[in-house]
Amino acid sequence: MSFFTSKPALRWSAPLAVLVVVGASGLVVATATADNKLPERTAEQLLVDLQQAKVDGLSGTVVQRADLGIPSIPGAGGGDSSQLTSLISGSHTLRVWYSGPDKARIAVMGTLGESDIVADGSDLWTWSSQDNKATHRRLQAGQHADQAAPTDAPKTPQEAAQRVLSQVGPTTEVSTASDVTVADRAAYELVLKPKDARSKVSEVTVAVDGETHLPLRVQVLSGDTVAFEVGYQSVTFGPQDASRFTFNPPPAATVTEVAPKTHQAPTAAQQAEAKKRAEAAKADSTVVGTGWTSVVVSKLPAGYADNAQVAEFVKRLPETSGSWGKGRLLDGTVFSAVLTDDGRIAVGAVQPALLDEALAK
Amino acid sequence: MSAAEVLRPAAAPSPRARVSTRFLRSELAIIFGRRRNLAGLAVLAVVPVILAIAVRVSSPGRGGGPDFVSAITGNGLFVAFAALTLELPLFLPLAIGAIAGDSVAGEANLGTLRYLLTIPAGRTRLLGTKYAALVLFSFVATALVALVGAVMGLALFGGGPMTLLSGTQTSFVDGVGRLVLTVLYLTVQFSALAAVGLFISTLTEQPIGATIAVVLVNVMMFILDSISQLSWLHPWLLTHWWTMFGDVLRDPIATEGIVRGLLTAAVYAVVFWLAAWARFSSKDITS
Numbered sequence: 001m002s003f004f005t006s007k008p009a010l011r012w013s014a015p016l017a018v019l020v021v022v023g024a025s026g027l028v029v030a031t032a033t034a035d036n037k038l039p040e041r042t043a044e045q046l047l048v049d050l051q052q053a054k055v056d057g058l059s060g061t062v063v064q065r066a067d068l069g070i071p072s073i074p075g076a077g078g079g080d081s082s083q084l085t086s087l088i089s090g091s092h093t094l095r096v097w098y099s100g101p102d103k104a105r106i107a108v109m110g111t112l113g114e115s116d117i118v119a120d121g122s123d124l125w126t127w128s129s130q131d132n133k134a135t136h137r138r139l140q141a142g143q144h145a146d147q148a149a150p151t152d153a154p155k156t157p158q159e160a161a162q163r164v165l166s167q168v169g170p171t172t173e174v175s176t177a178s179d180v181t182v183a184d185r186a187a188y189e190l191v192l193k194p195k196d197a198r199s200k201v202s203e204v205t206v207a208v209d210g211e212t213h214l215p216l217r218v219q220v221l222s223g224d225t226v227a228f229e230v231g232y233q234s235v236t237f238g239p240q241d242a243s244r245f246t247f248n249p250p251p252a253a254t255v256t257e258v259a260p261k262t263h264q265a266p267t268a269a270q271q272a273e274a275k276k277r278a279e280a281a282k283a284d285s286t287v288v289g290t291g292w293t294s295v296v297v298s299k300l301p302a303g304y305a306d307n308a309q310v311a312e313f314v315k316r317l318p319e320t321s322g323s324w325g326k327g328r329l330l331d332g333t334v335f336s337a338v339l340t341d342d343g344r345i346a347v348g349a350v351q352p353a354l355l356d357e358a359l360a361k
Numbered sequence: 362m363s364a365a366e367v368l369r370p371a372a373a374p375s376p377r378a379r380v381s382t383r384f385l386r387s388e389l390a391i392i393f394g395r396r397r398n399l400a401g402l403a404v405l406a407v408v409p410v411i412l413a414i415a416v417r418v419s420s421p422g423r424g425g426g427p428d429f430v431s432a433i434t435g436n437g438l439f440v441a442f443a444a445l446t447l448e449l450p451l452f453l454p455l456a457i458g459a460i461a462g463d464s465v466a467g468e469a470n471l472g473t474l475r476y477l478l479t480i481p482a483g484r485t486r487l488l489g490t491k492y493a494a495l496v497l498f499s500f501v502a503t504a505l506v507a508l509v510g511a512v513m514g515l516a517l518f519g520g521g522p523m524t525l526l527s528g529t530q531t532s533f534v535d536g537v538g539r540l541v542l543t544v545l546y547l548t549v550q551f552s553a554l555a556a557v558g559l560f561i562s563t564l565t566e567q568p569i570g571a572t573i574a575v576v577l578v579n580v581m582m583f584i585l586d587s588i589s590q591l592s593w594l595h596p597w598l599l600t601h602w603w604t605m606f607g608d609v610l611r612d613p614i615a616t617e618g619i620v621r622g623l624l625t626a627a628v629y630a631v632v633f634w635l636a637a638w639a640r641f642s643s644k645d646i647t648s
Contacts, residue, residue, distance in 0.1 A: 008643030015635035022628050107527060112607035114526040127528035132431060250524035252435040
């Protein structure tokens with residue numbers, strides 16, 4: 001202490017030292033990811049791994065971030081909100097529990113609020129703490145099992161992987177990395193890069209856990225920035241307590257029963273109706289271009305702007321015009337869209353100039 | 362590591378010398394003996410009373426309103442949580458700021474600081490004692506709001522099982538336990554703000570100025586936290602972690618955010634207490 005008495009200014013080194021230590025430890029955490037290298041694996045092997053991934057149970061925290069460049073939507077809620085509709089913008093934290101394919105629980109955590117989706121195989125519940133509302137849907141056993149597989153479906157995971165690779169091959173550069181860390185776990189990364197530079201998407205990455213082969217993170221990059229990301233922040237594998245997947249609505253909550261969808265064979269008239277609708281939808285929309293730069297041009301349903309929320313949103317978008325006429329432009333980070341005044345919409349993961357070309361065709 | 366250990370670096374008695382608690386007791390007597398401070402505590406306690414009565418006399422049904430308010434009719438304990446949420450942005454920080462800003466600057470302003478320094482305790486211990494008193498005041502202020510809220514709520518709405526944010530129900534005793542955890546968590550957070558106030562208080566001889574500065578720092582952190590373009594900064598703001606107390610009300614309790622909040626508070630407390638020490642122990646006391 002006599003040291004400090006003779007040089008009082010040195011006392012300031014104490015709070016500064018704490019700051020430096022805290023800052024340095026933050027940096028160490030951020031950079032201590034490089035030194036775990038898994039054995040190399042090809043893209044095909046990773047795709048096979050992904051299909052064969054099997055976990056008995058897990059619990060974890062998932063962080064989802066979206067920066068799609070969409071102007072804020074009035075009433076849809078942004079960051080920190082626990083409402084399910086708020087997930088399209090901002091950053092959100094979700095807690096997930098999983099135990100076999102029919103038992104899962106997802107909790108969207110907001111500031112002082114939470115929305116839950118709970119499924120235990122026979123019941124599906126949703127819960128919102130802010131509205132104090134729950135919905136209940138009875139699931140039918142084997143609801144998805146009786147769907148006949150299409151005859152040209154790949155027979156083995158290897159075949160499926162090869163088929164995916166050959167299909168994306170012409171438009172996409174596929175590579176792998178084996179030194180990624182997600183949620184403190186060593187992981188592989190499957191990297192898809194569009195070959196066409198006119199695409200707004202510069203890279204799509206899928207991180208695959210080195211041990212369980214479960215996908216741990218998906219990122220969509222635009223330029224060098226991450227436009228969309230969903231990935232585990234922490235995860236533990238192992239069996240989960242069965243009580244986690246049951247939900248009893250609290251006594252004061254409003255519970256809405258949703259009738260299960262009945263699976264009756266559609267009548268001939270219904271089939272014809274569905275066919276007509278599908279054809280109409282097909283006639284109304286066209287796809288211009290291929291691969292990453294394809295643009296979908298379709299007719300909007302009449303009266304879409306009658307909804308005040310939608311009208312307000314469209315009014316906020318900047319105006320644009322071309323040889324096709326006039327409209328509004330949404331220039332996002334990974335996609336852009338043009339709403340024309342004559343009721344058409346063109347959407348694609350491309351620069352707005354390509355939308356003009358597509359609309360002019 | 363418990364945050365309380367970090368927050369009271371100088372309050373722990375050293376094994377060698379028997380340290381008398383007289384100094385701390387006299388500090389507490391000053392804080393809780395002043396009529397203005399008691400009036401401030403009374404204002405803090407009025408909020409849950411008004412809230413409970415307002416919810417009671419208004420028509421039932423119709424949810425909405427600030428967080429937790431709609432849950433009050435289901436369980437009276439939520440009056441305490443709702444009152445803490447309402448007082449979190451300004452009332453409680455203002456109370457902490459008033460006491461913390463007064464701690465050193467108030468003595469300097471009254472001219473009692475030089476007399477205080479004549480007691481054979483040393484400036485480091487003086488600062489430690491002052492801070493220990495501030496931590497205790499943070500606890501008393503937070504616990505008072507929670508206690509008045511719980512008593513009012515139980516009297517007007519009753520207790521019974523409590524519905525958590527996750528939609529699951531828990532026992533009344535568990536609910537009380539979660540309220541205690543919330544009070545302890547917020548005490549740690551306000552103690553970190555008190556360290557900021559203690560530091561500011563060593564910079565000036567005007568207690569009002571120090572109090573205003575603490576409130577400004579607090580409001581500024583809330584403003585920065587609401588600007589989404591500054592999201593990289595948010596985890597470093599003390600106030601960003603205050604509403605994390607809601608994680609106590611999940612099933613199971615989500616610990617990640619709470620732990621991060623406690624660490625952030627501990628860093629603020631240590632850095633600003635040391636800064637106060639660096640400033641105060643080398644300061645010329647002229648008043």
